[in-house]
Amino acid sequence: MTVIATESLSKRYPRVTALDRLSLDIGPGVTGLVGANGAGKSTLIKILLGLSPATEGRAAVLGLDVATHGSAIRERVGYMPEHDALPPDVSATEFVVHMARMSGLPPTAARERTADTLRHVGLYEERYRPIGGYSTGMKQRVKLAQALVHDPQLVLLDEPTNGLDPVGRDEMLGLIRRVHTDFGISVLVTSHLLGELERTCDHVVVIDGGKLLRSSSTSDFTQTTTTLAVEVTDSDAHPDGTAALRKALGAAGLTLHAGEEQGLPGAGHILLVEATGEDTYDTIRDTVADLGVGLVRMEQRRHHIAEVFRESDQSAQRIQIQQKGAGTDGA
Numbered sequence: 001m002t003v004i005a006t007e008s009l010s011k012r013y014p015r016v017t018a019l020d021r022l023s024l025d026i027g028p029g030v031t032g033l034v035g036a037n038g039a040g041k042s043t044l045i046k047i048l049l050g051l052s053p054a055t056e057g058r059a060a061v062l063g064l065d066v067a068t069h070g071s072a073i074r075e076r077v078g079y080m081p082e083h084d085a086l087p088p089d090v091s092a093t094e095f096v097v098h099m100a101r102m103s104g105l106p107p108t109a110a111r112e113r114t115a116d117t118l119r120h121v122g123l124y125e126e127r128y129r130p131i132g133g134y135s136t137g138m139k140q141r142v143k144l145a146q147a148l149v150h151d152p153q154l155v156l157l158d159e160p161t162n163g164l165d166p167v168g169r170d171e172m173l174g175l176i177r178r179v180h181t182d183f184g185i186s187v188l189v190t191s192h193l194l195g196e197l198e199r200t201c202d203h204v205v206v207i208d209g210g211k212l213l214r215s216s217s218t219s220d221f222t223q224t225t226t227t228l229a230v231e232v233t234d235s236d237a238h239p240d241g242t243a244a245l246r247k248a249l250g251a252a253g254l255t256l257h258a259g260e261e262q263g264l265p266g267a268g269h270i271l272l273v274e275a276t277g278e279d280t281y282d283t284i285r286d287t288v289a290d291l292g293v294g295l296v297r298m299e300q301r302r303h304h305i306a307e308v309f310r311e312s313d314q315s316a317q318r319i320q321i322q323q324k325g326a327g328t329d330g331a
Contacts, residue, residue, distance in 0.1 A: 001027060001028060002025050002026070002027060002060075002063075003026050003027055003028055003031075003061070003062060003153075003154055003186045003188075004024070004025070004026040004031075004048060004059075004060070004061055004154075004188065005024070005025050005026070005059065005060045006022050006023055006024055006044075006057065006058065006059040006060075007023050007057055007058045007059075008021045008022075008023055008056065008057040008058070009021070009022045009023070009044075009047065009054050009056075009057035009058065009059050010022070010054060010055045010056045010057050010210075011040070011043050011047060011052070011054055011055050011210070012055045017209075017210055018040045018043040018210050019040045019043055019044060019047075019054070019210040020209065020210040020211045021057065021211070022040070022044070022057070022207065022210065022211065022212055023057075023212065024205055024212055024215050025215075026188065026203065026205065027203070028186045029180060029186060029187075029201075029202035029203060030176065030177060030179075030180050030186070030187045030189065030200060030201045030202050030203075031186075031187065031188050031189070031201055031202065031203040031204070031205060032189055032190075032191060032196075032197030032200065032201035032203070032204045032205065032218075033188055033189065033190045033191075033205050033207070034190070034191055034192065034193075034197055034204060034205070034206050034207075035190075035192065035206060035207045035208055036192055036208065037192060039192075039207050039208050039209065039210070040207055040209070040210040041158070041190040041207065042082060042158055042190070043210075044207075045079070045156050045158055045188075045190070047059055047066060048061050048066055048073070048077075048156065048188075049061075049066075049070070049073065049074060049077065049079060049156065050066045050067075050069070050070020050071070050073050050074065051070070053067065054066075054067070061073045061076075061077060061154065062076055062077070062153055062154060064076075075103065075104065075150075076152055076153045076154065077152050077153070077154045077155065077156060078146075078147030078148055078149075078150065078152040078154070078155035078156070078185075079147055079155070079156050079158075080143045080144055080146075080147040080155065080156070080157040080158060080160055081143065081158055082158040082159040082162060082190075084139060084143075086131045086139055086142060086143070087131065088130060088131055088132025089130055089131075089132060090130065090131060091127060091128045091129060091130055091131065092118060092123055092126065092127050092128075092129070092131060092134075092142050092145070093114055093115075093118065093127045093128055095131060095142065095146065096114040096117060096118060096142070096145050096146050096149050097110050097111055097114045099146040099149055099150075100113055100114055100146075100149040100150055103149070103150035104150070105149075105150060110149075113149050113150070113151070114145075114149055115127075117145045117148050117149045118145050120145075120148070120175075120178075120182075121141040121142075121144050121145045121148075121175055122141060122171070122175075123138060123141050123142065123145065126138065136163045136164060136168070137164055137165075137168035137171070137172070140160060140161075140162075140163075140164065140168075140172060141172075141175070143160075144157070144160065144172075144175060144176075148179065148183075148185070151183075151185075152185060153185065153186065154185065154186045154187070154188070155179060155185055155186075155187050155188075156188050157176065157187060157188070157189040157190065158190050159190055159191060159192075160172055160176065160189060160191075161173065161191065161193070161196060169196070173196060173199060173200045176189055176200055177200055189201065197218070198218060201218055202217060202218060203215070203216070203217050203218065204216065204217075204218055226274060226275050227272050227273065227274055227275065228272070228273045228274075228275050228280065228281075228284070228298055228299065229270055229271075229272060229297065229298070229299055230245070230270070230271045230272075230273055230284055230295075230297070230298050231269060231270050231271075231295075231296040231297045231298075232245050232288060232293045232294060232295055232296060233293055233294035233296060234293065235291070235292050235293045235294070237291070237292055238291055238292070238293055241291070241293035241294075242269055242270075242271060244291055244293065245271060245287065245288065245291060245293065246271055248287045248290070248291060249271070249273060249283070249284065249287055252283050252287060254273055254274065254280065254283060254284075255273070255274040256271050256272060256273040256274065281298070284298060285298075
């Protein structure tokens with residue numbers, strides 16, 4: 001089943017091309033749409049909702065053509081906008097009930113669905129407070145609740161973690177994941193932060209300048225490598241257990257580098273060791289035991305999405321350099 005499909009979809013303004021012949025197919029589950037600010041993410045969402053006409057090409061949502069069935073699409077789809085457009089003087093309950101009624105639910109069903117949805121997003125205890133007194137994280141939860149209250153088949157979430165601290169961001173990502181796992185609702189979530197999508201999404205679509213760069217499952221992006229991630233604790237004998245292990249493994253002839261040298265999480269507390277066979281595991285285990293430090297984890301690393309694109313960018317730059325060089329030679 002295809003949830004969203006576009007074919008040569010373009011959106012042009014007098015001086016800007018927001019989408020440039022974008023063709024993609026998105027299935028059920030949680031899909032991340034990633035791109036820098038101005039990449040065309042919000043424009044695509046507006047077209048999918050039937051709120052903005054495409055310049056050319058076609059798009060369908062849940063099998064409905066966006067050009068002719070905008071109202072029917074909006075009945076079946078929930079939308080969480082990027083920007084704050086919440087009324088400050090009403091409670092979350094009043095607002096979400098109003099949105100449920102706007103979606104066609106009768107009064108009793110609207111109130112029942114609102115209570116259930118606010119409980120799901122963690123606002124049940126605060127549901128009667130005016131929204132103007134809410135924190136940024138609470139306001140984001142209200143926006144998520146109004147997108148879910150009419151029990152849609154699909155929700156479009158535009159930068160749902162904007163303005164949130166790390167804890168709030170993790171909580172929001174957990175809520176987004178449960179939208180699909182608990183209720184079976186498909187999700188398209190936009191973000192400019194690759195790490196968020198890596199942890200949350202089944203599938204990732206990357207656009208840049210309105211063009212499709214890549215569309216594939218998260219597991220394809222984050223394939224396992226031959227590198228082991230090794231993390232240890234410190235000990236009385238070795239106050240810096242990581243440094244001691246790095247030195248000992250280097251002396252044992254293993255190839256390794258610190259995680260921080262690759263711009264990865266860990267700030268030097270994680271060692272990345274090239275695995276050349278089963279002997280590598282034995283050497284690491286024995287070395288850790290000899291040093292008397294504690295082994296927190298030893299596992300095969302996976303590529304981070306950001307690394308995949310960094311490698312792609314570097315490859316593109318090399319190709320450009322080679323092409324320029326060939327042009328110079330031929331001159």
